[in-house]
Amino acid sequence: MQDQELDTEEPRRRSDGEQTHAAILDAAIRLASIEGLNSLTIGRLARELGISKSGVFAHFRSKERLQEETVDAAGEIFEREVLTPGLSAPEGLAQLEALCEAYLSYVERRVFPGGCFFAHLLAEFDAQSGPVHDQMESNQRGWLGMVAGMIETAIERGELDPATDPLQLAFELHAAMELANYLSMLHRDPSVVDRGRRAIRDALARATQGPRGSRSTSPSPGNPQSGG
Amino acid sequence: MQDQELDTEEPRRRSDGEQTHAAILDAAIRLASIEGLNSLTIGRLARELGISKSGVFAHFRSKERLQEETVDAAGEIFEREVLTPGLSAPEGLAQLEALCEAYLSYVERRVFPGGCFFAHLLAEFDAQSGPVHDQMESNQRGWLGMVAGMIETAIERGELDPATDPLQLAFELHAAMELANYLSMLHRDPSVVDRGRRAIRDALARATQGPRGSRSTSPSPGNPQSGG
């Protein structure tokens, strides 16, 4: 199957329209990442892009569709900037580390000017019912499940202590990433991301050698790298 | 000091007005905790309370003041529900644990129907400049500083490993609390808070006997106090 415009039945696009469509979504993503999906406004996008309100509206035919497409477009960026680099590492602990680092780097590089688009969306819609809430819920489940899955794989490969609780560790890693995002934005200080980095490194280091109590093996491969 | 209306010069309040004022703020807090401070609307509050728009407006004389007073009123609730019970425990590790538990309990009990009011505000305003952003920044600094201060005290009293980095541990505790809040709201499942509880318990347990990995080289595991 290659052509499946059966239910949506989109009209064919012209090149100039395609370009405008992309420009609108680009501005929408920028705006929504800073001020939230709900303060996305057709009139404001039109003003910002120097085109008419009808010009913007015609591309989506409803505000809801504009929001949906904005979230989808942001999702593609997230996939490109976080998931793809994260998953490109070899399976196991290395992949888990790569994914966390890909996320932190994506926050640090301000891929979205307002920080992680989906962290923002999580807070905006966690308490509101509706399609966005539902999509966020499945997104979160997927993300946390993926991280937990990587932890399980790392355990199976003997890279993490078998006593590790995958979902619990995934929760802790996720928590460090999200707070690093929020605080680095709040204080306009990308170096806050290093706190998250360290929290993740420590959490993984702990899980590599068991919690405590029992005599551990070597005191971790000493890495006297002059960290900044 | 008890009377300091020097600069603001508020008019004296009548009893019925006082009551309406409180009712408006109550509704505003409820609404803002779910949908965000920016979707707070004078017209909507009026509709919800069955009074006229002017009736609401007269109590604040600007939307900005309404928002400020709403945040302040939510702050008082936070103080009553989290800070006061947290600080009532004896100084040291016990107080730190009490504070974390007070927060988690406050999330669990849905003191605000949309979850932690300030976690919501953090995400809403982290990337936006303005007075709310600035107040949130100082709030966050104060909160994290307070937690770190308690950790320092606990270290001084020999209840936590002296190799512990107070700010780093504070970050990790804070991260667990925030994510517990967001996810428990997103999944409409208060039991998610237990994940945060466990993350905090584990983090504190680790800090009671010294970490295993990471770069904190000083072993000094010399306090065999049985952790609970």
Place this chain on the structure above:
DNA sequence: GTTTAGTTCGCACGGTCGTGCTATTTAATC
């Protein structure tokens, strides 16, 4: 019981919102 001043309402304003409808322009196809 009169006076005073805080409440509350009704009304109006200019602005923005989302969304239709009708032109007009213009890229793509024949």
Place this chain on the structure above:
DNA sequence: GATTAAATAGCACGACCGTGCGAACTAAAC
């Protein structure tokens, strides 16, 4: 180059926004 359909502009609509103003009401102080 004529045809076709997409892209965009212009305009209008009803709704809601924040805010001002004056009138009516009423609790509190005298």
